[in-house]
Amino acid sequence: MSSMPNEIGELLNYRGPEKVTSTKNFEVMGIPAFVTEFGARANEAKKRVLLQTMYLFPSHFSDLLLNALELGAKRGLQTALITDGITQPLRGRDQLYVKILGEKTDKAVDVKAVTQMEARLEQTGVKKIESRPFTNLNKLIFAFKRNHFKMGVVDGTAWVGGLNAGKQSDYNRIDFMMRLTDKDLVDKIAKLMVSPESLKADFSEKIGEVELVVDAGVPGKSAIMARVIKQVEAIKDPVHAQLNLITPWVPDGELLEVLVAAKKRGVKITIYTSHHRFQIGLEGIYALVKNLNTLVMSIKRKQLPVRYTSLEVHGKMMTIQDGDEKLALITTNNFTEKGVIMGTAEIALLSSNSDFIGSCEAFVKKVDAVSSDTRVDTI
Numbered sequence: 001m002s003s004m005p006n007e008i009g010e011l012l013n014y015r016g017p018e019k020v021t022s023t024k025n026f027e028v029m030g031i032p033a034f035v036t037e038f039g040a041r042a043n044e045a046k047k048r049v050l051l052q053t054m055y056l057f058p059s060h061f062s063d064l065l066l067n068a069l070e071l072g073a074k075r076g077l078q079t080a081l082i083t084d085g086i087t088q089p090l091r092g093r094d095q096l097y098v099k100i101l102g103e104k105t106d107k108a109v110d111v112k113a114v115t116q117m118e119a120r121l122e123q124t125g126v127k128k129i130e131s132r133p134f135t136n137l138n139k140l141i142f143a144f145k146r147n148h149f150k151m152g153v154v155d156g157t158a159w160v161g162g163l164n165a166g167k168q169s170d171y172n173r174i175d176f177m178m179r180l181t182d183k184d185l186v187d188k189i190a191k192l193m194v195s196p197e198s199l200k201a202d203f204s205e206k207i208g209e210v211e212l213v214v215d216a217g218v219p220g221k222s223a224i225m226a227r228v229i230k231q232v233e234a235i236k237d238p239v240h241a242q243l244n245l246i247t248p249w250v251p252d253g254e255l256l257e258v259l260v261a262a263k264k265r266g267v268k269i270t271i272y273t274s275h276h277r278f279q280i281g282l283e284g285i286y287a288l289v290k291n292l293n294t295l296v297m298s299i300k301r302k303q304l305p306v307r308y309t310s311l312e313v314h315g316k317m318m319t320i321q322d323g324d325e326k327l328a329l330i331t332t333n334n335f336t337e338k339g340v341i342m343g344t345a346e347i348a349l350l351s352s353n354s355d356f357i358g359s360c361e362a363f364v365k366k367v368d369a370v371s372s373d374t375r376v377d378t379i
Contacts, residue, residue, distance in 0.1 A: 008311065011366040012172060023157075025181040026356040028330075028363045034152070034159055034177040035064050041154040042068035045077055050153040052082035052131065052193045054146070055090065057166025058113035065165055066117065068154075070124040080127040082193050084147045085134035131196040132217070132345065145217050147196060147345040148332045151189055152177070158186040160330065160349060162314045174246070174274070174367060175314040178330050178349070178359070182208045192347075199345065209353040215333070219343030224333045225255065227350065228318065232258050237323035238265035244364045245335065246272045246317040250306065252293045253337030260302045271306045272367050274313040289338060307371035319360050327352050328360035 013030025029037070042049045049072030056062055072079040091114055097107045121128060131147035138144055152159040161177030180186060185207045192199065192214070202223035204213045215222050232255075235241045243262065245251070250273060251259055263269050297303045318329045331348035333339065339346070351357070 007366065007369045011174065011363075011370060023181060024179070024355070026351070026353060026359055027179045028161075028176045028359040029179065031061070031161075031163055031173075031175050031177065034161070034163065035061050037179070038152050038154065038159070039064055039068040039071075041157055042071050045072050045075075045154050047155045048072070048078035048153060048190065050078070050080050050082070050151075050190060050193050051165075052149050052151045053163050053165040054084045054148055054150065055087040055164070055166060056081065056083055056117075057090075058110065058117050059166045062117070062166045066120065066126075069126045070120075072154075073125045078194075079125070080129055080194055081121065082129040082131050082149075082196065084132050085130050086132075086138075086142075086146055089134055089138075129194065129196065141342075143342045143344070145219065145343040145345075147217065148339075149192070149345060149347055150177075150332055151193055151347070153186060153190045153193065156183060156186055157181055158189045160189065160332075160347060162316065162332065164314070173312040173314045174309055174370075176317075176330075176363060178356075180210075180349075182210065184208060185210055185212065188212065209351055209356070211350040213331075213348040213350060215340075215344065215346040217343045217345035220341060221343075222333070222340040222346070224331055224346055224348045225335075225337070225340055227348070228329065228333075228335070229255055229258050231318075231320060231327065231329075231350075232262050232267075235262060235265075235267055235320065235322045236325075238262065238267045240323050241267045242319075242321045243267055243269045244272065244317075244319045245270070246313060246315050246364065246367055247335045248273065248313050248316070249290050249334050249336045250293045250297060251304065251335055252296065253340075255335060255337070256297065256302060256304075259304055263304065269304055270368075271304050272309065272313065272364070272371055273306060274309045274311065289336075293336065305373075307368065307373055309367065309371045311370065313367075315363075317360055317363065319357065319364055325352070326354075326357045328357045330360065 013033035049069055051065055069079050094107050094111050098111050150161055150163045158180045159177040162175040199216045201216050204223055213224050213227050215224050259269055316331045320327045329348055329350045333346040
């Protein structure tokens with residue numbers, strides 16, 4: 001097997017600290033590095049170890065994350081695993097698959113691993129919280145009103161980003177978590193995690209040097225999307241402006257119109273994404289949506305410069321340089337109006353802090369180094 005190219009290895013951050021080596025506020029890191037750091041900090045925790053992801057399925061990364069939660073629970077700390085209700089029907093689907101096709105399948109191994117994982121959590125006393133129930137309506141509209149938050153908190157440190165615990169692609173997809181150490185911001189994030197029922201309406205709040213923007217999951221509304229659009233429209237020096245967007249999708253709806261208008265004004269825009277191949281199952285739906293958006297861009301003749309990566313893009317980030325002014329945003333929002341229509345709960349962090357921006361810009365450069373102007377299949 002050939003070795004991994006240096007640029008990709010650096011981007012994914014396979015080498016992470018086994019001990020806590022940095023307390024730097026605002027630092028973007030790849031998922032492998034986050035998992036390692038989350039565990040290292042949990043080993044030294046004195047107060048709380050919290051993890052929120054849309055779902056959790058058995059994998060090497062999941063084992064490491066669960067171990068971190070167990071370390072906290074055994075020492076009597078506040079520990080919680082927060083997942084969306086979508087987890088239950090997905091697991092039920094796998095169980096049905098095994099009943100139909102028998103025990104000699106890969107799914108049978110998955111089902112057994114899930115059962116063992118559930119028992120493990122019960123024994124260790126880690127609190128399980130369902131962030132959003134899966135309702136009868138979801139049987140018709142599967143993605144309606146889901147909670148898409150991906151966050152972690154250990155004592156006075158928080159991470160926000162794109163972690164989907166349990167997907168094997170977490171190993172080699174372009175994704176990240178950003179470390180935060182501002183006390184008020186960390187406490188606010190922890191409160192959102194353990195009290196999901198308190199999230200009733202979209203809100204925006206300035207905390208320290210960060211603007212926290214949250215979508216509560218009201219169909220057709222998104223404070224995050226509105227904030228992104230407002231920021232693009234507010235560019236004052238378009239001829240000398242640069243906007244970079246890292247996204248699993250390509251923009252559609254009002255955001256597409258606003259970006260095209262900005263491009264016509266002279267703003268240099270680059271979209272970083274990956275090609276979704278058509279597949280059977282849920283992944284096939286994602287591919288259909290993304291390729292439909294791309295087709296619509298072509299039909300409307302409202303195309304934006306796109307650079308494609310050979311790895312699947314899952315991270316969501318925007319950086320803007322407007323003359324001498326800079327701004328960066330990280331979010332769980334996929335920059336598509338389809339998520340807004342579905343009423344997905346999302347979170348975003350926006351800042352003009354130099355460390356926040358610098359860390360995002362460094363990540364964009366890494367993604368650019370493994371991207372090309374022609375479409376390539378994911379590997």
